[in-house]
Amino acid sequence: MSFAAHSVIALYAVAIVVMLLVILMAVARSVRLRRRTRTERIAAPLRPMLIRLMAADEIDEDALETLVRLPDSEWHAIEPRVFALLDKVRGRAAEAIDGLLRSRGAVARSLDETTSRGAVKRANAIVRLASLRRREYAGIFERMLQDADKDVRRAAAVGLGKVGRPESVAPLLGCVTGRRTVSPLVIGDALARIGPGAAETLAVMLKSGTLLQRKLAAEVLGRVGATSAETALAGAARTDPAEKVRATAVEALGKVGTWDAVDTLLDVAVADPAVPVRCAAIMALAEHSGTGVVATLERALGDNDYDIAHVAAYALTQLGLAGRDVLERAAARPELSAAGHATEALAAADLDEQLGRRATRRVLV
Amino acid sequence: MAATVLVADDDPDIRDLLEFKLTHCGYKVHVAEDGPSALAAALEYKPDLAVLDIMMPVMSGLDVARTLRENHETAAMSILMLTARAQESDVARGFGVGADDYVLKPFSPRELISRIEAILTRVAR
């Protein structure tokens, strides 16, 4: 064929491809819009049924009946929303929804799908099972923490947050590092939801895990308020080789520590080689009072490092009259670096008081 | 006389559920789907109690609560915060802005109603 013919064919080819794309777009749009209206159309009359089912003090037989008898195609349109309701309510309302799901075989189906070949199916199945909040599935979730697909692992971790037991802590921590990981944020949240029961295992991990694991352990111990872990946290705050872990341990100690923790905090505030760790210690001391504390903070106020002086000034605003006294004296001596920080902290505290708000955004160091 | 309750939550399922249940228990109910409409409704209908979701778009339940407390017309309104956030600081913040009670999601509707009744009874005394 001649070159001319080739080029004409090419021209047509381009035009045809463009046409196909346009048709594809139009079709995709129609399908999407139609699907949306269809789901809304089906769901609209059924929502009141679901509401009545949840609101009733005893089982609303009529509503249950209607929903159980729905044709499969309609049920499937609303099934995800029904599962989602379990994340919003508990008690009798949740029991009613749970019963409905069982009657429709949704639970059995979801269990089946956890072994599906498609990762999306597996992950969605876990999300649904997790909403049921049944301890008996914790084992399944623990196993699926090692799934090849990262979304499945993530869903499993979130699921353990809902139903996890202390035995789930070790497998969860195992996902922080290695080949099959889950975001530390998700694991941390799951661990925190398991609650104080996790404290023991976490305290052990605080000494023996990898850097990320130790840091996470410290963080979660602070969140679950485990005073039993105080010794472990104090030890980590003093001796852990990693700066980030020490800082996190100090923060946690501030949240859960008793009076005994103050000694550790004071030592760390003065002697730790890393600035972020000293800052964390100073912040933590803001929750405690005592002459030792105020004196240490007064010294820190004069520090050359911006972060340390800044945090010390804030902490002093939280320590009542003694703290205020220190700040006002420092503010009166403008030749020193402490004056600026003191003035700033006092002004901020006054503003907060005026506006009746807690100074939660003051220091997000 | 029936007490008036305002329910503010961006989740339609929760709004509808609470509206249904509260109406069933004899309350007069108004609903709002975000902060600004919650405030407008509070000022217009002067409910006895407001159930506020914290995580609403545009204006959080905390901001709404604070504004209600600052406005003398609504300062005496009872406030119950409803939220998925369970951190100690959030709870403190909730009570800090003047909430009368704080309920976590997932919540039991029956329990919520009991708490509402308890608050209103306390106020009535």
Added chain:
Amino acid sequence: MIRDSLVWLLTTFDWFVLIYFVAINTSYLALIVFAIFSFKDHLRRAPIARLEDIYANPLAPPVSVLMPAYNEEAGIVESVRAMLALRYPALEVVVIDDGSSDGTLDRLDEVFDLVAVPRVQPGRIPLKGDVITVFESRLADGLVVVQKRNGGRADALNVGIDFARSELICMVDADSILDPDALLHVVQPFLDDPENVVGSGGVVRVVNDKTVKSGRVVDVHMPHKWLPRIQVVEYLRAFLLGRTGWSRIGTLMIVSGAFGLFRRDLLFELGGLDTATIGEDAELVMRLHHLMRQQHREYKIVFVSEPVSWTEVPDTNAVLARQRRRWSRGLAEVLWKHRSVMLNPRYGRVGMLGAPYYLVFELLAPIVEIFGVLAVVAGLWLGLVNIQFGIVFALVAVGYAVLISVTALAVEELSFHRYDDWADLRIALVAAVLENFGYRQLTAVWRLQGLWAALRGTAPEWGVMTRKGFNTAGAEAQP
């Protein structure tokens, strides 16, 4: 003799130009293909990676949103409202008034009731324009306004970085409106891989003529005028798809100044943004690459395609011309300043693929697009190349390009589909054609001017972008 060599030169050049156009359009196609893989992953993840979990998660890292503002009185209040209304558990918004001569600060004071606070300046980054006052707001918790003497956008951002309180810094434009969930999305890479991710960026879309209510874009339609309409298509192709594609192959070199998220500690290590450069956002990312490679640190800079920063784009030729000249000049400056990465294996894909690509197919493209086309026309007229060549050339330079633009539209339709009206689809298709039939050639002229200016080292022109403000619906709500 000379005539023969000139003839040979012109003919060869003509063929070179043809191949160039094939290459550049095919490269766009490749980026689109990479982007498709990313979108597939992303969309199937959406129902599982629930944003509610992050919002409710107290471990979510705090973010400081920095907004440098210069003479933005028309839209500043709406932009700030949008930022304050973002759904994010721990957020502060820092507006830096870079010595505005209009009512920017006054508008903010009117609406947010500012009060001066005596803040100590940390001084961790050297500054050009002094700080005058720092304000906080009585009405809006978490809003900070820093008033300083004029020093340029980079300097304003540096002040913001210095005063910011969070470990993550999000830099936006004063005329940007972020989607309410934008931060939740753009922070995801940092949550998934906290040790390695050092920066992330989101999508910039066109906000012209869209209704903004209570800080949210509520009505997504195509703009009214053709120039912004064409830019919608251009941004889809170049930013949404282009950047997603680059990010997919680990070669993201530019994070838009209208929507970038970085770790604060690294910004300090880098010494903030370069105030002597026009393309300060691209320059920052290049320096970040340098730093990480020099220190042999594993790192990732990720582009997230879901979160949107809605930005006003020029709707007149004059303003668009200034913008494109500036962009071209900025790119030239950045590539020159960081020429050490060019084809340098130490810089991995950025050096071996990204930088050369930007040089040949972005910076120098206008040269080929203008002189190349002229040369082909000359060649045709002189009979050096035949009419078939002319047809093929038209196909490749325009037809293929239109195909790419339409493909971009199709991918957007199948993935994010932000434009719901059928009318919008029709307009977009026409714009896709117009983009390659006049618009590209026009912008090529301006880009060439920018390149020329960079080569000559003349003073940069920022000009004034007349802000129209946003199409606000309804009365002013409380902040």
